[in-house]
Amino acid sequence: MNNENGIKEEIIYPEVVEEVDKVNKNAVATMHNNLIQARHKLSLEEIRLMDTIISFIQPEDGNFKIYKIPVSVLKELYDSERKDIYDVVKRTIEGLLKK
Secondary structure (H helix, E strand, C coil): CECCCCCECCCCCCCCCEECCCCCCCCCCCCCHHHHHHHHHCCHHHHHHHHHHHHHCCCCCCCCCCEECCHHHHHHHCCCCCCCHHHHHHHHHHHHHHC
16 A cells, blocks of 8 residues: 555554453453543443453553454353344444544
Protein backbone atom coordinates (compact mmCIF):
# COMPACT_ATOMS: atom_id res chain seq x y z
CA MET A 1 0.00 0.00 0.00
CA ASN A 2 1.30 3.48 -0.85
CA ASN A 3 0.77 6.49 1.41
CA GLU A 4 -0.07 10.02 0.19
CA ASN A 5 3.63 10.64 -0.56
CA GLY A 6 3.83 7.57 -2.79
CA ILE A 7 5.97 5.68 -0.28
CA LYS A 8 5.14 2.01 0.02
CA GLU A 9 3.92 1.11 3.51
CA GLU A 10 3.56 -2.33 4.94
CA ILE A 11 1.09 -3.20 7.65
CA ILE A 12 2.73 -5.55 10.10
CA TYR A 13 0.33 -7.53 12.21
CA PRO A 14 1.69 -8.81 15.51
CA GLU A 15 1.81 -12.53 16.00
CA VAL A 16 -0.85 -13.95 18.28
CA VAL A 17 1.00 -14.87 21.44
CA GLU A 18 -1.65 -16.79 23.31
CA GLU A 19 -4.99 -18.30 22.41
CA VAL A 20 -7.62 -18.29 25.13
CA ASP A 21 -9.83 -21.33 25.37
CA LYS A 22 -11.92 -20.48 28.44
CA VAL A 23 -12.76 -17.65 30.81
CA ASN A 24 -11.68 -17.92 34.43
CA LYS A 25 -14.64 -16.43 36.27
CA ASN A 26 -12.65 -16.42 39.54
CA ALA A 27 -9.73 -14.40 38.16
CA VAL A 28 -8.63 -11.37 40.15
CA ALA A 29 -7.26 -8.26 38.46
CA THR A 30 -5.50 -5.24 39.91
CA MET A 31 -6.49 -1.96 38.24
CA HIS A 32 -5.37 1.62 38.48
CA ASN A 33 -7.90 4.06 40.00
CA ASN A 34 -8.26 5.87 36.66
CA LEU A 35 -9.38 2.64 35.03
CA ILE A 36 -11.83 1.93 37.84
CA GLN A 37 -13.30 5.43 37.55
CA ALA A 38 -13.58 5.10 33.75
CA ARG A 39 -15.78 2.02 34.21
CA HIS A 40 -18.70 4.27 35.19
CA LYS A 41 -18.94 5.37 31.55
CA LEU A 42 -19.16 1.80 30.21
CA SER A 43 -22.12 -0.46 29.51
CA LEU A 44 -22.47 -3.77 31.35
CA GLU A 45 -21.25 -5.68 28.28
CA GLU A 46 -18.22 -3.38 27.94
CA ILE A 47 -17.34 -3.85 31.62
CA ARG A 48 -17.60 -7.62 31.34
CA LEU A 49 -15.42 -7.72 28.23
CA MET A 50 -12.84 -5.32 29.63
CA ASP A 51 -12.63 -7.18 32.95
CA THR A 52 -12.22 -10.50 31.16
CA ILE A 53 -9.43 -9.18 28.93
CA ILE A 54 -7.66 -7.56 31.89
CA SER A 55 -7.87 -10.83 33.83
CA PHE A 56 -5.72 -12.55 31.17
CA ILE A 57 -2.85 -10.10 31.66
CA GLN A 58 -0.12 -11.40 33.94
CA PRO A 59 2.54 -9.26 35.68
CA GLU A 60 5.30 -11.10 33.80
CA ASP A 61 3.72 -10.46 30.35
CA GLY A 62 5.69 -8.27 27.98
CA ASN A 63 4.21 -5.07 26.61
CA PHE A 64 1.35 -5.47 24.16
CA LYS A 65 0.95 -9.21 24.39
CA ILE A 66 -1.74 -10.30 21.95
CA TYR A 67 -4.54 -12.62 23.05
CA LYS A 68 -6.87 -14.36 20.62
CA ILE A 69 -10.27 -14.90 22.20
CA PRO A 70 -12.86 -16.82 20.17
CA VAL A 71 -16.45 -15.61 20.33
CA SER A 72 -17.40 -19.02 21.73
CA VAL A 73 -15.30 -18.17 24.80
CA LEU A 74 -16.80 -14.69 25.08
CA LYS A 75 -20.25 -16.24 24.88
CA GLU A 76 -19.68 -17.39 28.47
CA LEU A 77 -19.76 -13.73 29.55
CA TYR A 78 -23.21 -13.18 28.14
CA ASP A 79 -26.42 -15.13 28.19
CA SER A 80 -25.37 -18.37 26.50
CA GLU A 81 -28.78 -18.66 24.85
CA ARG A 82 -28.40 -15.42 22.90
CA LYS A 83 -28.76 -15.87 19.16
CA ASP A 84 -27.13 -12.51 18.38
CA ILE A 85 -23.84 -13.12 20.23
CA TYR A 86 -21.70 -11.98 17.27
CA ASP A 87 -23.64 -8.70 17.09
CA VAL A 88 -23.33 -8.20 20.85
CA VAL A 89 -19.56 -8.77 20.80
CA LYS A 90 -19.14 -6.52 17.75
CA ARG A 91 -21.18 -3.70 19.32
CA THR A 92 -19.28 -4.07 22.59
CA ILE A 93 -15.88 -3.87 20.90
CA GLU A 94 -16.96 -0.92 18.76
CA GLY A 95 -18.28 0.84 21.87
CA LEU A 96 -14.97 0.37 23.68
CA LEU A 97 -13.01 1.61 20.68
CA LYS A 98 -15.05 4.83 20.61
CA LYS A 99 -14.22 5.64 24.22
